[in-house]
């Protein structure tokens with residue numbers, strides 16, 4: 501069973517994925533290492549994933565019909581799994597992380613806007629049959645990881661709808 505661990509850049513996907521007791525596929529790494537790209541986006545200076553080639557490769561790496569829980573990690577992973585767990589982080593906290601990474605003011609603002617406007621959550625609802633949402637703002641990576649495990653093992657449910665940051669649209673980093 502594939503599950504996407506998704507969310508705006510900086511919300512903690514990579515950190516949490518490293519703690520999970522499941523096989524994890526880092527989609528950015530697969531795209532980069534196997535050169536499954538259509539080129540580079542000059543505006544965002546990032547690779548453009550060849551989603552068709554990636555979908556085919558994922559069918560080899562994690563066949564949809566398998567019972568094994570495989571976590572696909574990345575901010576567009578929700579396009580390749582029937583289930584998504586969306587990590588959320590309050591924009592004020594996310595800003596610090598993205599500035600610390602050295603993102604440009606524009607890139608920080610773009611990501612903060614996406615987080616405040618639930619962009620990944622809305623996309624996940626469009627792509628996936630089952631969506632969970634974790635507000636990771638005040639949780640440790642370990643606590644977030646424990647929730648991800650319980651969600652995937654159907655021990656708890658964390659449906660979307662509790663997070664609302666529309667009132668936090670002050671993004672000037």
Ligand SMILES: Nc1ncnc2c1ncn2[C@@H]1O[C@H](COP(=O)(O)OP(=O)(O)OP(=O)(O)O)[C@@H](O)[C@H]1O
Nearest residue numbers: 508509510511512513514515575597636639640641
């Ligand atoms: N729950 C958390 N509490 C505090 N800090 C966290 C938490 N999760 C992640 N971080 C920190 O936030 C930063 C971003 O985390 P991470 O790189 O895992 O995010 P990401 O969602 O994978 O980003 P990207 O999509 O750009 O790869 C890191 O410095 C990480 O240590």
